[in-house]
Amino acid sequence: xxxxxxxxxxxxxxxxxxxxxxxxxxxxxxxxxxxxxxxxxxxxxxxxxxxxxxxxxxxxxxxxxxxxxxxxxxxxxxxxxxxxxxxxxxxxxxxxxxxxxxxxxxxxxxxxxxxxxxxxxxxxxxxxxxxxxxxxxxxxxxxxxxxxxxxxxxxxxxxxxxxxxxxxxxxxxxxxxxxxxxxxxxxxxxxxxxxxxxxxxxxxxxxxxxxxxxxxxxxxxxxxxxxxxxxxxxxxxxxxxxxxxxxxxxxxxxxxxxxxxxxxxxxxxxxxxxxxxxxxxxxxxxxxxxxxxxxxxxxxxxxxxxxxxxxxxxxxxxxxxxxxxxxxxxx
Amino acid sequence: xxxxxxxxxxxxxxxxxxxxxxxxxxxxxxxxxxxxxxxxxxxxxxxxxxxxxxxxxxxxxxxxxxxxxxxxxxxxxxxxxxxxxxxxxxxxxxxxxxxxxxxxxxxxxxxxxxxxxxxxxxxxxxxxxxxxxxxxxxxxxxxxxxxxxxxxxxxxxxxxxxxxxxxxxxxxxxxxxxxxxxxxxxxxxxxxxxxxxxxxxxxxxxxxxxxxxxxxxxxxxxxxxxxxxxxxxxxxxxxxxxxxxxxxxxxxxxxxxxxxxxxxxxxxxxxxxxxxxxxxxxxxxxxxxxxxxxxxxxxxxxxxxxxxxxxxxxxxxxxxxxxxxxxxxxxxxxxxxxxxxxxxxxxxxxxxxxxxxxxxxxxxxxxxxxxxxxxxxxxxxxxxxxx
Numbered sequence: 154x155x156x157x158x159x160x161x162x163x164x165x166x167x168x169x170x171x172x173x174x175x176x177x178x179x180x181x182x183x184x185x186x187x188x189x190x191x192x193x194x195x196x197x198x199x200x201x202x203x204x205x206x207x208x209x210x211x212x213x214x215x216x217x218x219x220x221x222x223x224x225x226x227x228x229x230x231x232x233x234x235x236x237x238x239x240x241x242x243x244x245x246x247x248x249x250x251x252x253x254x255x256x257x258x259x260x261x262x263x264x265x266x267x268x269x270x271x272x273x274x275x276x277x278x279x280x281x282x283x284x285x286x287x288x289x290x291x292x293x294x295x296x297x298x299x300x301x302x303x304x305x306x307x308x309x310x311x312x313x314x315x316x317x318x319x320x321x322x323x324x325x326x327x328x329x330x331x332x333x334x335x336x337x338x339x340x341x342x343x344x345x346x347x348x349x350x351x352x353x354x355x356x357x358x359x360x361x362x363x364x365x366x367x368x369x370x371x372x373x374x375x376x377x378x379x380x381x382x383x384x385x386x387x388x389x390x391x392x393x394x395x396x397x398x399x400x401x402x403x404x405x406x407x408x409x410x411x412x413x414x415x416x417x418x419x420x421x422x423x424x425x426x427x428x429x430x431x432x433x434x435x436x437x438x439x440x441x442x443x444x445x446x447x448x449x450x451x452x453x454x455x456x457x458x459x460x461x462x463x464x465x466x467x468x469x470x471x472x473x474x475x476x477x478x479x480x481x482x483x484x
Numbered sequence: 485x486x487x488x489x490x491x492x493x494x495x496x497x498x499x500x501x502x503x504x505x506x507x508x509x510x511x512x513x514x515x516x517x518x519x520x521x522x523x524x525x526x527x528x529x530x531x532x533x534x535x536x537x538x539x540x541x542x543x544x545x546x547x548x549x550x551x552x553x554x555x556x557x558x559x560x561x562x563x564x565x566x567x568x569x570x571x572x573x574x575x576x577x578x579x580x581x582x583x584x585x586x587x588x589x590x591x592x593x594x595x596x597x598x599x600x601x602x603x604x605x606x607x608x609x610x611x612x613x614x615x616x617x618x619x620x621x622x623x624x625x626x627x628x629x630x631x632x633x634x635x636x637x638x639x640x641x642x643x644x645x646x647x648x649x650x651x652x653x654x655x656x657x658x659x660x661x662x663x664x665x666x667x668x669x670x671x672x673x674x675x676x677x678x679x680x681x682x683x684x685x686x687x688x689x690x691x692x693x694x695x696x697x698x699x700x701x702x703x704x705x706x707x708x709x710x711x712x713x714x715x716x717x718x719x720x721x722x723x724x725x726x727x728x729x730x731x732x733x734x735x736x737x738x739x740x741x742x743x744x745x746x747x748x749x750x751x752x753x754x755x756x757x758x759x760x761x762x763x764x765x766x767x768x769x770x771x772x773x774x775x776x777x778x779x780x781x782x783x784x785x786x787x788x789x790x791x792x793x794x795x796x797x798x799x800x801x802x803x804x805x806x807x808x809x810x811x812x813x814x815x816x817x818x819x820x821x822x823x824x825x826x827x828x829x830x831x832x833x834x835x836x837x838x839x840x841x842x843x844x845x846x847x848x849x850x851x852x853x854x855x856x857x858x859x860x861x862x863x864x865x866x867x868x869x870x871x
Contacts, residue, residue, distance in 0.1 A: 180717060301853045303807060309834075317836070418713070422713055456713045457713075464708060
């Protein structure tokens with residue numbers, strides 16, 4: 154078990170290192186840099202900008218050095234000092250810009266993940282046990298719709314529902330009176346009241362997928378001999394289900410939870426943008442548009458790191474659930 | 485999105501079980517049927533897949549003949565009818581008399597004195613009959629068919645089946661043209677993914693060993709990156725001054741570049757397992773050349789899987805393009821795609837006041853469903869001997 158953990162941990166660190174290079178290359182891709190954009194913006198407000206000004210700006214921001222050198226500085230600062238650089242558009246350290254918002258994104262992702270499993274596992278079991286029942290068809294239909302509808306549309310529809318029917322205010326994660334208030338029980342409840350929309354939206358596609366996985370494995374397992382044997386021994390049906398087929402069916406669910414988290418994180422910025430959530434989504438979008446590379450780089454790295462962490466955790470979960478994985482030392 | 489491969493493929497309900505009793509004759513035809521015929525029989529049993537095929541056929545017709553089906557040019561403005569609601573086709577008038585072709589009522593404008601909102605109502609005193617094959621704006625279809633005949637239209641004024649947008653442009657016409665662009669993005673993206681997948685997966689499966697290991701780790705690595713944020717980052721890196729057509733191709737490439745991993749895995753695993761198959765060994769022993777073994781025996785047996793995988797990953801391409809264009813990082817006007825059209829519908833106000841702006845969404849959903857149904861049916865059919 155320990156060897157397995159160490160192996161997986163080593164792999165995770167390696168992947169993180171590789172990722173940081175990809176992230177850096179991606180954010181370096183745009184032709185033209187922040188100095189150009191800044192110059193363009195100043196020009197459009199009527200300020201006269203010369204070539205020398207741009208060169209000076211570039212020097213000040215350290216953009217004139219070759220990219221490997223900049224990469225080393227960038228990653229070195231992150232690893233050694235936890236310093237993600239300066240956000241060039243907001244003149245603040247990146248950590249300060251996204252610091253308190255990262256929490257919301259992580260909270261949102263985890264809530265969505267929790268929703269996914271809380272819904273998918275019972276529904277999947279139900280669909281398998283009552284195969285071809287009306288309920289089964291209903292959830293299948295819902296699954297198709299859930300996968301075919303773009304998340305942002307669903308977000309809009311639920312938002313409309315929440316505003317028109319439930320009388321909440323538009324968008325955001327807090328009602329106006331709590332937005333700047335210190336944390337309290339009421340503020341927490343208010344947050345919960347707003348959090349469910351993005352969480353459901355983000356969870357939907359994954360839920361549909363997991364329901365199908367759960368249903369398919371359950372159908373395979375429930376007619377196997379060991380289940381019949383248990384039934385022949387006179388085991389109560391409910392206990393039997395939980396103890397035998399469900400346990401086996403949880404394996405593929407656990408092993409895909411990493412992908413699920415990846416999908417949730419991938420959808421998060423878009424949904425956050427539509428719902429105007431005060432999390433990292435809108436900032437990410439703006440930083441991309443502004444070519445604020447240190448900010449967008451930090452965010453992309455953060456999104457990717459979350460998913461890699463998720464994969465690592467799902468590996469551990471799988472090892473806990475399935476002794477074969479522990480023994481074999483491979484996922 | 486693409487990180488949950490085969491999601492749609494897992495839905496395999498509504499399959500009819502084969503009839504239990506078969507006459508001897510039917511059994512004979514079964515055993516002598518060609519591979520293709522077996523596949524078709526199996527596919528035919530999948531009702532949703534047939535519906536999906538029908539939908540795809542309609543989409544194809546729309547993409548090919550958008551100019552003819554759309555009553556107007558996508559940029560023609562009906563300046564009197566801004567944010568106009570869809571006009572209903574009526575088959576019966578107020579006396580209950582049946583009309584064919586159907587007609588639309590005239591429009592009446594009224595200003596709400598309190599909110600200053602313009603309300604548009606039907607004026608039942610004016611009846612405008614719909615006409616088929618009318619002469620309208622001239623166009624050049626597919627670049628060489630010159631004509632001015634449109635499938636339908638009205639002789640006087642405009643007809644807006646899906647309403648109009650903020651500039652008074654006919655949404656129905658625009659959706660027709662958007663269908664062409666959006667689907668073409670999917671197709672080109674798929675081709676890119678197809679080539680990359682075949683080549684990289686082929687190398688991985690053919691050489692095996694260390695090369696295989698490296699490529700597999702690399703694929704795992706790529707798949708761990710959340711797709712949409714990476715797409716956003718790549719799309720944002722396109723220069724702002726590029727012309728729309730260049731942006732279009734760049735977006736297509738970006739979407740295609742990230743979708744090949746699943747296919748590469750499939751090709752690799754198929755190649756690896758096929759190497760061990762009896763019939764491959766038999767062909768080798770019989771003295772077939774490597775080339776013959778690969779193209780005559782191995783490729784046909786996994787080609788169907790590849791086609792299935794391509795069909796199943798199509799929805800992700802459509803959704804990816806729609807999402808990117810929706811937030812303004814993808815295609816830009818004057819190019820019209822479903823996502824570009826949805827840019828107008830970014831807020832709750834649009835749902836509340838102008839719900840018809842969401843018409844392109846129905847097309848997105850239908851296209852995604854159609855492709856997943858067909859993919860599902862093909863997956864079942866690709867293995868015609870399994871029950």
